[in-house]
Amino acid sequence: MLWVKTDQGPARLLVHGDKPVCFVPSDVQRQADNALRTANLQVDWKPLPLKTFQQQSLCACYTQTIRDSLQVSKVLNNDGIEVFEGDIRLADRFLMERFIRGGITFTGVAKDKMGHTEYSQVKAKATDYVPKLSIVSLDIECSEKGVLYSVGLHSDMDSRVIMIGEPKESEEGEQWIQWVESEKALLLALEAWFIQYDPDIIIGWNVIDFDFRLLLKRAEWNAISLRIGRGKQTPHWRQSTQNPNQGFISIPGRVVLDGIDTLKTATYNFRSWSLDSVAQELLGEGKHIHNVHDRMAEINHMFKNDKLSLAKYNLQDCKLVTRIFEYTHLLEFAIERSRLTGVELDRVGGSVAAFTNLYLPQLHRAGYVAPNLAGENWIASPGGYVMDSSPGLYDSVLVLDFKSLYPSIIRSFRIDPMGLVEGLLQDEGKQPNQAISGFRGGQFHREKHFLPAMIEELWSARDQAKRNGEKAFSQAIKIIMNSFYGVLGSSGCRFFDHRLASSITMRGHEVLSVTKDLIEDNGYNVIYGDTDSVFVSLGKSHTQEEADIVGNQLVKSINAEWIRRLKDDFNLECYLELEYETHYHKFLMPTIRGSETGSKKRYAGLIIQDGKEKLIFKGLETVRTDWTPLAQEFQQTLYEMVFHGQDPDEYIRDYTNKTLAGVFDDRLVYRKRLRRNLDEYQKNIPPQVRAARMADEMNAKLGRPLQYQHKGVIEYVFTTSGSEPKEYRQSPIDYNHYLEKQLKPVADGILPFIGKHFDDITAPQMGLF
Template sequence: MKTSEINFSKLDKPVPPPPLVVAVLHMRFAPNPKNLTNEIVMISCLTQNSYALDKIAPNPPFQSDFCVFTTPQHTVMPPDIYKTLSNFKRTKVQKMDSEKALLNFFINQYQNLDPDLIVGHDLQGYQFSVLADRLYTHNIKNFSKLSRIRRTSLHHKIDKVLFTGRLVCDIKISAKESIKSRAYDLGTLCQTVLNFKENQRLDLEPEDVPKMFNNSENILKLIVLTMSDATYILRMLYNLNIIPLALQITNIAGNVMSRTLTGGRSERNEFLLLHAFTEKGYIVPEKTPKKSNDEKQKNSKRKPAYSGGLVLDPKVGFYDKLILLMDFNSLYPSIIQEYNICFTTLTVDSSEENILPDKTLPVGILPTEIRKLVESRREVKKLMKSIDKKSDSYMQYNIRQMALKLTANSMYGCLGFSNSRFYARSLAALVTLKGREILTNTRDLVQKMCFEVVYGDTDSIMINTNIVDFDEVNKIGNKIKQEVNKLYQQVELDIDGVFKYLLLLKKKKYAAVTITKLDDGKLKVEKEYKGLDIVRRDWSQIACEAGKIILDQILSDKSTDERIENIHNYLRKIKTDFETSKIPLSMLVITKQLTKDPKSYNDKNSLPHVQVALRYNQKLGGHFRSGDTVPYVICDDGSNKPATQRAYHLDELKSSESLKIDVKYYLSQQIHPVVSRICDPIEGTDAFQIADCLGLDTTSFKKPVIRNENISELVAKPEIKFKNVEPFVFECYDCKQKVYVNSPFNGNILFLEKCSNCDVRPIDYLPYIENRLSSTIKKYISKYYLNVMICEDPACDNETSRLPAKFAGKYPVCTLCKGGIMYKKYSESDLYFQISYFRHIFDPSQSSKKITMSDQIEEGYQSLREIVEKYLNHSAYSVVNLTELFSGFLIRDSQQPHMIFSSFQEMDEEEDEET
């Protein structure tokens, strides 16, 4: 590639392009215990020739490779090292006497290789800065030979420009842009990108490196590991098609390729627009350096500058009829074209008024550029159809169409980016405004066509067709598509898919089974999870897996009973697996990303990942920085601290005798919330039962249900005598004395107006009383659920919660004395009267006494009654059978002694439907 090598006399004949030299650079560091800096002990390099950037593809064997190493300070090279090194036939392995010699050797090798593209993992900000630091420390004069520019001043900041003139591809950065992974360290990427098994690649932290120099065998191992890593890096480069994609993006945007590889989306866009505007003779806006005003809002989440996409309220539930998913193809780019939204057609402040450009104006620059992108993409996709899917050019076309789509879609984002040269808040706001309009209009239209819209987000709607015929659903989809598309020129609705099952939990949280028709007419089903905890990296893998297995039950073709049965059984199994330590540690790891340097967090104590990172960075070779994902587990360390302060790195757990996994945390804070959120709309199970299966304290999982419900007249006026009931008791918020409420009036005083022991008005802390009331009622319900039975014979005194097998007619026979009949110790009627009693004491107006109440007091009573009535109303089943209630208690045929409050779940669902 050097100019001097080109033979100008041959330029009239076709000259083959010079080969591009691709070089993987991978280094090993050992920490210096004295000053905690890293020293370089090994550099490996693997090179391969290629003839064009868009044809960089795997075709081993590799051109050449070398590995050079030296021993860490205060370590002696094993004497038999030369013999060992002779094992390497293909790889040139060199031993150096010092780090300085190693660096010089490396520079010389690089100068000869003259690589065009340098590939590595975590180069920017880690490997390069260590390298720069060592070059500086040893004052290596010819450091600039690493680059293609002559430099003389060697300073600390040199790492940014160390390889100027060569493309640098850091696969950590590139992977972040192109794939989603739990973490982006080399080991994790090997699993995500190369499908490696858990321990297929051995990970060595810098602190482990010095040990490897104990004997020549380990040195050999270290060399092999390092060279292997280099091959993994190269394979990932190929697998992710990083270079061809970057090349396409660069071609489209017209920026500098090295900058495409270093990330930074807005710059690409900036160049595209710069070219477009300059071409048309416009003077582009000045690049403003930086606003110091925004300084304080830099890190903390500033509030949005304008409103964005609309999210329709989901109709929560499980759907087993076909759901039609429709969405607008690239909505925002289409809107820009549809309404001719551009710098050239609109004034700065025209967004608030929803003013559109005049129809007579010429097409603006922005819409034109987008149009070009969209049309090119259409062309490329057309070309792809006529080509073998396995061929090379198909691949390349596919990459190009991806790049075109990415560029078109990022156009809008850059309008709203406050640091962009082409920042245009009003244009961005107008685009989203039109987006919201279009989505609402579409929803209304679909509803007018008598279809049920169950959800929609920004550019999509889900329609419950209520039918099960796949072809029929597609017909409906086409009909809707036709109607909607009549309204627009550019904006276009299309069928995106059909769901066989849909579990819709919340906005942006759902799971579905998609169904597609293959070419041979067969139907294929696939699962899709969106936004659920199980797709998030900040939950432990065991919680994700549990959630997934439970979800798969719900989304299966099995019967309801079988599904519930399987779910509960699985949960019980998880519990025993935990108790018997059968869960692999790696399943328990929680990973969280550092969004800033660990030191610059304000409340370090409450953030587990920050604590772990800080502690780890104290150690040798620890290097968690902004952007890294920190893995940790929650341990029982004998302390009483909150779970957030008991997070430890896996290494800390392994090397400690006293640390143990906090099983209870994982069951109650990981498995339980994930599973119960998934099961929320499912009948037959609930948070309580899930907690029960996991062996957790169930009382804490009953949620307070406080809603305004009408009460049946039957319950409103029960002419019943209250015996064997207990008063309502709470502690005064102020004097801490117990207050007993056992009638509507305490003398002539309403209990909400004055505490019985001091002067504070209980009405002033009503929410507390409401809560006490809820939990008191729930305490009684729990008591009922205990299902304790006693023998009628006072002499027998048998108590059990197990239903005897033997019955005398309707009644169970005592298992102890074999003669007496068993009754519930706390029966349905006991419970019913207890709760009714509460209603009675919270209703002074029912009394014959005349009393005037302030609005506040009246509302207070009203609120308390509503809580009580909520529970009473849900017990309608028993209320209807009042006679049965009075008759004592009963075992219904073919049923377990049943709970009168079984209908809570159903009530919750009815409420949701109303909204």
Template sequence: MNQRLPGFLLTSSWDDDPDSGETLLTFWWSTGQGAVKTNIRQPAICFIPRSWQQKARDIAATLQWPVRIEAVLLQSFAARPVAACYLPHSYVYRWRDVLVEQDIPCWEVDIRPTDRYLMERFVYGAAELQGDWQTQPGYGQLNNVRLRPTRYQPQLKALSLDIETSFPRQGEPERLFSIGFYGTGLELVIMLGEPQQSSPQLQLVADEAALLQRLVEVIADYDPDVIIGWNVIQFDFAFLRRKFLQHQIPFVIGRDGSELSWRSSKRNPERIFLQIAGRVVLDGIALLKNATWQFESFALDAVAEHFLGEGKLLHGDDRGGDIEHLFVHDKTALGQYNLKDCELVWRIFEKADLYNFAIERSHMTGLTMDRMGGSVAAFENLYLPRLHRQGYVAPNIEEGYHAQKSPGGFVMNSRPGLFEHVLVLDFKSLYPSIIRTFKIDPMGLIEGLKGRWQGADEQQLVPGFFAAVFHKEKNVLPDLIRQLGEWREQAKRENNQPLAQTIKVIMASCYGVLGSEGCRFYDTRLSSSITKRGHQIIQQSSDWIEQQGYDVIYGDTDSVFVWLKKSVSDQQADDIGQQLSQGLNQWWQQRLQQEFALPSYLEMEYETHYQRFFMPSIRGEETGSKKRYAGMIRNRNSAELEMVFKGLEAVRSDWTPLARHFQKELYRRVFYGEPYQQWVREQVQALLARQLDDQLIYRKRLRRPLTAYQKNIPPHAQAAAKLERWRQQQGLLPRFADRGGWIRYYIGINGPHPVDIPDVVIDYSHYLEKQLMPLADAIFHYTGENFSEMAGQQLYLF
């Protein structure tokens, strides 16, 4: 029965079909009729210079390899006509190596055949599937399928998974305690224990093998499209994979009864990538980072507190020890803890709208939802089919120019001080706007250089940097940026925030991709023509603003901070900000039309009015700092005054709660014009009277095992070493022997002192001199005061 239905892409894979000699592409889709599998036979493709076509045929014939070579209407970036090689994917890299030995270039070898098949048909994330329906156990299959682009919003069935294990120790086997599952109508923990003591929510099994078998059964019965978790791939699935291997049990959780497959990263063998037929595994941490969420800590406890106002059921730094204690003494409590973690992940995904973000990202880029990062692949999925239609094949990595290094974003030297009425003007999507305005594009660079060499009309060319030249008409990326911008504005109008955020991330990544050595289009003529043009734009914009009678006290990549030098009301400040942004936009339009005959897509926006603003100097110097400041603004929604801190100690987790609170409150009082001298003295008195001891704790993470810290041992590693020695004396198991972890400690008179060890003698002079004094004197330098004098007799007595 021939059937047509829309589907959303879940997973893709490929393998060579021994019968046809072609590559078999397998796509799994979420549809209104459940999971659907499609198989498509399609050879892999790469390209060689057409001049080597016959020799390549002779090589293939000698090797008796199934390679078909045909001339195509494409050329390389070196303007060499090319021929396409069609062959099974398992031969592709061997074929390239043989050709390279014969000095025959080979292009586009490393493009995934599934990606190529979809992108060349402009299928991104979803497709209309048409083929012959065949019912299989648990899913449908379409044969002789045809794919057409469409947009389809799936209703994904998700399952949150979390495991609890023993704490890793050298020489001891790792143990799996329990597996938690949370989904629609499912709340279950499977745990090692006495089976007769099971309950509906806590099922106890006799051994690890039975636990693993139940995992397979639960997933098969629930049949999720998506499995979610927290560090779920690199920890949970990596651990489970080792256990399945240890017990010689097939890890069969694919929708078609296939085993989970994985591969290790070449750069980091401990990092794994999973492939489950018809099921996507999404890690909450990676997805939040991809959606540009930022947190001091991405630990589940911290992120859950942010989104949900609650955290895990176990707290403290020795959570591993607590879990092992509960496993032995209170399995019910451990089950509740395990299930709570699953629930927290589930609710975070819903609260942060991560499913829709992942879906929209796939719709825009064609990447499956689990391909986190993937900026280069996303760019190529969008760029390559358009490049091919312009008659070019893509270059290989390192074929671009990179003799000169491209600079980073522009950061202006700041003017330190305490200011009133500072405006922030910000260029909207500066780098994408530069790409669109100045026609910066890989193909446009080739066409521009060719045009100049052939004596083309200079009116058709746009100069870049490092001798780059871009063609005004023959390009791809500027129009792609235009299209993305229009889609983003439409998404905003339709209040589709996940789509708007997705497009913003994609547009912002275009510069990063062109500046990445891992991208086939990497060429410092491209990246420098963006960044150096950005420097020029910020500097010339600052000059224009100063000609209007104001001072630019700082500039950072795409923003300028403008000191008005006079007292104004909020409305007057807003009016000046709007006038400056509009005037600057008009000035750039005129300037670019006169100089390059180009329309300007640069758009300066008035962003913020700081009623008071503080830019500190670099400690011990008169030079202003960068990316560090504080200011007071009026919230546009509540009309209340509020403080903003950027890069200062108040928003840095490596400073103590005492310092962070002290800076926030002191600066607030200074900015609001409230008395603060007596408050500072009271803070010093409270500190010395031991009333603030709970705020003196440092909390830092050892990112390596303790034994890795040998020379120049930092304070947190010293504290961890002391704690390990103390635990050994107490007959307790080590905490940092085989891996890093969090350590909380004071600074005592004998150095760093772990919180866990009683009877600390705190070094209060450290907290006065290293925590409070530098924060206070940074701003007192501009109020004409001194912390030591303000602290008074108490400080000198101490």
């Protein structure tokens, strides 16, 4: 059964005839059949021209039901019989084998149903159709015990807040508030809203693990089904087996997109993932209540005394989520990702699923089935190449970057799962000298492969999307294309083989190392390199025009050299492309703290962009969420002064004095994530855990809900008694801690390169405090 959206409205497709299937080696078919008969499982066997990567011939094993298919793998594995592709869902196989990715065209016998059309005897195939989807943003307000107060709904079709209670005289004219008498009536009104307005997509903030989790609990408590799916069907909740705080929801005929998860999938990152913080960063607007306890107290107060204000607050949260989705084109991103890979719109992450969807049907047509997941004894592959850096304060540093290095290596050297299998067969002597050598024993067939063509197709589509200004499409393609290496290097992918991943990363090491030598042969100094980029010091200050000439000359000569090498050494066409990316007018490569060794993945520089100067920080305190705003502001101003040749002494002394005098107390807050449940910290108790425990002890005393028992984010300050939660600070602030642990490390990251030190500058002032 599949739900789809058409120009005529929603439709439910009933597919008949497709059966769940898995594959078993032909030489153990009889043993497998006996084991299944003993377990009272009825199956049908069919020999197929398919084989494993180990060249075993296979039989297909068909079951009548999905439930039986789940038992087949279990029974046969217990009997020592390996089963292939037994974990692929029937619906996924139906779609992927027809290359259906997002768009679908179908025929069938139509029957009108309530709010949708049902088609039976469906035949389907792929098409490039993109429907117009209707969206509602949903948000609930409730008490600290989880009793519902209201539900906000914001969409182009209708926006309202369903509120428990009776309106005051001043509230009676607010037509956008729907008043109901009880929590049960609220849930029934929510059902009715979904039936009337019938949205395709539901969006929200933590909408699955909070809003829907609570709505389903309250529906169960009120003994109603919450029939908000199409055809008045009920949602299905599935709890994560790995994370007790994560669940998944399936609402028939609708898709739920959580704002946080979808932003993460689109590779966004924020200091805090609260709605207020993300909205402030993206939109310049946030919630009106920030502190969780103030918010709960204020919500309770509004529900009792000012329900109009609560309704406005509720609806504002819905509108903020809608605006975030619009600003970031999140729905367009999810649609394009689905069109490219076939993964569901609401699939979080999904890189492995995307690769499987794209690769598996091609593999079957080449006569192979996919291998099973690697066992425990898998071999890791090297990561990206990171050169040793040359620390210093430089004038004019160029960054030269290989465009999509790993995908271009896959294309150039024909790296591919089936290509590895076929290449190793050649290497065994059947057709000597034909395979392309990889690393760690990898050999790749020159013609029998799929991944290079998949990369090429995505590459061309991204170039076209860039030309068309389709940012969401371009970003979706980039993420998918760059995920292929990660998938092949992950033991969670059925196609994992250390020879595949190593042949990508180790070739990357070789490419960067050779490129460094080529640059230095041209008379320039490579001061650092990381995965796909090299940092080139020009030795003296250059104007932008002068730097551009050097950068363009370097990439032209090096690209020509790589074309020659791949032709002469491998008889291959080269897709490696070095690009001139950035000219830093000033550039700092710091040392590892407390050492003279150059750091890695940490640097800062000054560029000119659109005629304006801009400071860039990578890996330093300014862009790290576990450093205080005090240190971050200090670093930005200090580095700007040093980059412009200004004497920073007076600024450092003034900033230090103001810190000691309490002027910057609002900038002293640490914000750290608790990676484990609070009771799991036993031996080593870091500052954030100490603060979190203190906070929850106070919460318990005040009768408030505990906040930090199951992970979470804690804000705290350092006092003369150690770390204490921001909201419950009891001791005086330890200003010396902030000087020694925040300001001094930042300052001494750059001052030694101009012959200065933090202690020398601040020593005369310290005696005053």
